[in-house]
Amino acid sequence: MSALVVLLTGCGGAPDPAPEGAGWTYTDGTGEEISLPERPVRVVAYSGVASALWDYGFEVVGVFGPVETAGGGRDPQIGDVDLDRVDVISQTYGEMSIEALAAAEPDLIITKAYDDLDWYLPEGATDQIEAVAPLLRVQINGVSAEQQLADHLDLAVALGADPESDRVAEARDDFEAALAELDTATEARPGLRVVAVSAAPDNFFVANAAAGGELGLYADHGVSLPETGAPDTDQFEQLSWEEADTYPADLLLQDARPGRTTLEELADEPLWRDLPAVEAGQVGDWATETPFSYADYAGIVRALASDIEAAEPLDH
Structure with a gap:
């Protein structure tokens, strides 16, 4: 620290x-x-x-x-x-x-x-x-x-x-409440496979939870994320589109940073449309690079909890 x-x-x-x-x-x-x-x-x-x-x-x-x-x-x-x-x-x-x-x-x-x-x-x-x-x-x-x-x-x-200050206390309390909601969601969906990706027309990157960040936080609260083939220090493992189903997903989270390929744009990619989670409509946003404030993190944790609650295990 x-x-x-x-x-x-x-x-x-x-x-x-x-x-x-x-x-x-x-x-x-x-x-x-x-x-x-x-x-x-x-x-x-x-x-x-x-x-x-x-x-x-x-x-x-x-x-x-x-x-x-x-x-x-x-x-x-x-x-x-x-x-x-x-x-x-x-x-x-x-x-x-x-x-x-x-x-x-x-x-x-x-x-x-x-x-x-x-x-x-x-x-x-x-x-x-x-x-x-x-x-x-x-x-x-x-x-x-x-x-x-x-x-x-x-x-x-x-x-x-x-x-x-009240603003700090309220933000920390809201963050803790959001984590409790995530705990409840993962307990209700044990083993639900969540894969965070940064997909674009020319490449397909799978996020590596072992590198830490918000994905490490999610894993600590019961989110089932894949062990990728990337070194622990690397944020992503790069795959080809033909390998996009290497890590089966019940819920896909797509990189939502500005300038990245949107879900609407990915809808034109056949290999994306064929992924089971996409076919099932179980796709959400991955808000990577969120500022490290308790207020902002409460929002992204709560959004993930909602996505998990709405998802169902899929056959692969």
């Missing part, structure tokens, strides 16, 4: 301003210690992280990463961030204007990290970025969804959010 080394909290409320000279220190998900003279106020963050922080009451001043979909709608990763009140630094992977970043005058920059990969930041530009403000990395690989949820809340608290 990311550790707050100096947590400047008042009794039962939001953290108080740091005493003069006390400073602010935080150890991020890569083990790097970030130290500042005082708690950062102006923060620029990757959109998915910014969304979680916003849900907990900490408002960033700038974002980079997915914000709008190709159709002009809001990308799910930006959540409830008020785009009229933040600077959008960049939406294109690997591209960022250092001048635009500096213009936001951040005290701290936050991104996700996949091992040594700084998500959405330009390759080779780390020194230029850190010349603007310290870079804090939230490690994704090898960290469970429940740990990520706790880490994002810890980070929000370190930045000044109130862990005892």
Whole structure:
């Protein structure tokens, strides 16, 4: 877990301003210690992280990463961030204007990290970025969804959010209630085979629950997901369309990220239509890359519970 080394909290409320000279220190998900003279106020963050922080009451001043979909709608990763009140630094992977970043005058920059990969930041530009403000990395690989949820809340608290606020308490309670609904659904459908995929006209990827994330959370609550042939560190196993039935599914979950092939588009693919779960109408959305906030996770857990309750075992 990311550790707050100096947590400047008042009794039962939001953290108080740091005493003069006390400073602010935080150890991020890569083990790097970030130290500042005082708690950062102006923060620029990757959109998915910014969304979680916003849900907990900490408002960033700038974002980079997915914000709008190709159709002009809001990308799910930006959540409830008020785009009229933040600077959008960049939406294109690997591209960022250092001048635009500096213009936001951040005290701290936050991104996700996949091992040594700084998500959405330009390759080779780390020194230029850190010349603007310290870079804090939230490690994704090898960290469970429940740990990520706790880490994002810890980070929000370190930045000044109130862990005892009604919004935080209600979000956590709703998440626990959603998990209870998932437990009830899986107990009522023991062994129901669920397969999460990212299917497109030219490829067919099966998600690997062993890699963790929300699928690991689902498996911990009784969802029967396949053991794929992919290494535990890989998010997917790539199959050909002719191998699409390698893992029999009673319920198929299709990657619902913006820009991915929709269920309507897949309806034109004969090999998709022939899958038993598709023929039975037992197909749902897989909301991968959901921001790690309890409010958002309550929604995706509850949706899965509903899909499982509505599904029946199929003959294969």
